[in-house]
Amino acid sequence: MSVRYGRDLALDDVSLSVARGEAVALIGPNGAGKSTLLKAILGLLPLTEGRVEVLGQRPEDARERVGYVQQADTLDAEFPISVLRVVLMGRYRAIGWFRRAGADDRRQAMEALAEVGLADRAKDRFGTLSGGQRQRVLLARAIAQHAQLLLLDEPFNGLDATTTEILIEVLGRLRADGVGVVMSTHDLAVAHLTCGDACVLNRRRVAYGPIGEAITPGTLAEAYGSRAVQLASGATVVTTTG
Amino acid sequence: MFRLLVEPFRDAYMQRALVEIVVLSALAGVVSVYVLLRRLAFVGDALTHTIFPGIAVAFVAGQSLFVGALVAGLLSALLLTAATRIRGIDHDAALGVLVGAFFSLGVVIVSTQSSYTADLTALLFGRILTVDTAEIVETTGIAVGVLVVLGLTHKELVLRAFDPVTAEAMGYRTLLLDLVVNGLVALVVVAGVRAVGTVLVIALLVVPGAIARLVSERIGPMIVVAVGAAGLCGYLGLAASYEASLNHGVRLGSGSTVVVALTLAFVLTAALATLVRRWRRRPAASRPAIAASA
Numbered sequence: 360m361s362v363r364y365g366r367d368l369a370l371d372d373v374s375l376s377v378a379r380g381e382a383v384a385l386i387g388p389n390g391a392g393k394s395t396l397l398k399a400i401l402g403l404l405p406l407t408e409g410r411v412e413v414l415g416q417r418p419e420d421a422r423e424r425v426g427y428v429q430q431a432d433t434l435d436a437e438f439p440i441s442v443l444r445v446v447l448m449g450r451y452r453a454i455g456w457f458r459r460a461g462a463d464d465r466r467q468a469m470e471a472l473a474e475v476g477l478a479d480r481a482k483d484r485f486g487t488l489s490g491g492q493r494q495r496v497l498l499a500r501a502i503a504q505h506a507q508l509l510l511l512d513e514p515f516n517g518l519d520a521t522t523t524e525i526l527i528e529v530l531g532r533l534r535a536d537g538v539g540v541v542m543s544t545h546d547l548a549v550a551h552l553t554c555g556d557a558c559v560l561n562r563r564r565v566a567y568g569p570i571g572e573a574i575t576p577g578t579l580a581e582a583y584g585s586r587a588v589q590l591a592s593g594a595t596v597v598t599t600t601g
Numbered sequence: 602m603f604r605l606l607v608e609p610f611r612d613a614y615m616q617r618a619l620v621e622i623v624v625l626s627a628l629a630g631v632v633s634v635y636v637l638l639r640r641l642a643f644v645g646d647a648l649t650h651t652i653f654p655g656i657a658v659a660f661v662a663g664q665s666l667f668v669g670a671l672v673a674g675l676l677s678a679l680l681l682t683a684a685t686r687i688r689g690i691d692h693d694a695a696l697g698v699l700v701g702a703f704f705s706l707g708v709v710i711v712s713t714q715s716s717y718t719a720d721l722t723a724l725l726f727g728r729i730l731t732v733d734t735a736e737i738v739e740t741t742g743i744a745v746g747v748l749v750v751l752g753l754t755h756k757e758l759v760l761r762a763f764d765p766v767t768a769e770a771m772g773y774r775t776l777l778l779d780l781v782v783n784g785l786v787a788l789v790v791v792a793g794v795r796a797v798g799t800v801l802v803i804a805l806l807v808v809p810g811a812i813a814r815l816v817s818e819r820i821g822p823m824i825v826v827a828v829g830a831a832g833l834c835g836y837l838g839l840a841a842s843y844e845a846s847l848n849h850g851v852r853l854g855s856g857s858t859v860v861v862a863l864t865l866a867f868v869l870t871a872a873l874a875t876l877v878r879r880w881r882r883r884p885a886a887s888r889p890a891i892a893a894s895a
Contacts (some may be wrong), residue, residue, distance in 0.1 A: 401770045422772035438763050439818045448760050452771055459755045484818045
């Protein structure tokens with residue numbers, strides 16, 4: 360697919376596929392088109408060329424079965440809403456218009472919260488939680504949605520060790536249940552721990568395939584330019600500022 | 602106390618004014634919470650101006666001002682919602698352009714008439730003491746309609762306010778949800794203009810929600826507090842303006858006294874909330890021991 364913002368080509372002929380239970384890491388610098396790619400999978404952006412098929416449907420028609428987890432710090436921490444209410448939002452499509460959440464929805468929301476280790480914080484205001492805990496709440500919301508495809512936009516940015524551990528564990532469990540995962544990240548270690556495949560991006564596809572083959576010093580240097588630094592040991596680290 | 606709070610409402614016109622202001626306050630109180638959550642104060646303010654050409658046309662044509670305001674209110678809610686979605690144009694600027702265009706159109710229309718001054722004063726500051734039963738029925742009809750729509754779309758509106766990106770990702774048409782909210786705000790403006798005027802109706806749409814947010818961190822209780830605060834201030838404002846005008850020779854406008862009461866309530870609540878926060882932040886050791894023997 361290709362996506363244009365005005366004159367800028369945000370994604371140039373990038374293609375990838377995710378099978379059930381598989382996970383693809385999107386690796387690339389800021390502005391490489393990772394978020395654009397996720398939004399295209401959600402059908403929120405018009406494609407310039409190409410097509411997207413999600414769970415056998417057009418992306419617009421598949422949204423109810425696609426979970427989207429953005430960075431928690433993009434949400435207003437002052438908003439008067441409880442943790443449980445945020446997780447319940449994942450049930451809204453199943454509940455439908457004009458109806459309220461029932462006991463069963465609450466039970467599923469509580470189970471999802473328990474899975475991310477935050478059942479005891481259900482009644483607290485969302486904004487009173489730490490950044491990592493808020494990220495876990497958003498993951499719980501996607502769990503409560505019972506999505507078959509999960510899209511995560513930089514879920515591991517600046518998180519504590521507990522949260523990273525729980526995210527890795529939950530993503531592993533979801534994959535075992537047959538959920539497909541597409542995740543953008545800067546964290547190469549986490550990418551290796553959670554994803555079987557990787558797509559290295561910088562507006563165009565630099566490399567794509569099994570993560571061990573797609574992420575190499577060469578492909579990182581191509582995507583990140585001078586910010587990919589090769590260490591004396593032979594390993595490559597990426598210096599990121601955002 | 603009895604004389605101050607009950608006596609003013611022995612006359613039928615004061616009773617009608619009281620019913621109108623209480624219904625309106627309850628309505629505005631509920632909607633103000635959504636205005637706060639969506640940060641729509643400016644949109645609300647814009648709508649108080651954009652209904653003006655509708656009123657002007659109705660005035661010139663000798664038709665019901667209420668219907669004129671209603672048509673212009675809903676039309677401008679549609680345009681305001683669309684204007685915030687035009688790519689490449691700043692939202693605030695789009696609203697500003699619309700407000701200027703609508704308001705000046707109203708002025709042009711109305712200035713072709715020579716007898717508009719008195720009516721315009723009523724439009725700007727309201728005329729709550731002259732509301733009749735038919736107008737109360739109209740306000741109540743709007744209130745019931747608005748509250749039913751809010752009740753039915755509450756969870757989606759809160760989702761849209763809290764997390765618009767996920768709302769879109771889940772397949773909700775956020776444009777439609779925005780249209781609903783802006784339309785409801787327009788209806789409150791139309792209902793409120795007659796009672797408190799275009800200048801002050803914005804206070805009814807903003808202050809109760811602001812008071813409620815100081816008191817509670819949850820939306821349900823916030824709505825209760827906003828309705829209570831707005832209703833109480835409506836009642837006290839009316840009583841105060843009656844007392845000042847009749848027994849002290851100071852002519853206080855009823856609508857504006859209601860808004861003054863609301864503003865005072867906000868200032869008092871804000872001061873109290875600050876005190877409570879400071880108290881809670883103090884280390885436990887420095888608080889006086891209330892149950893020292895325990």
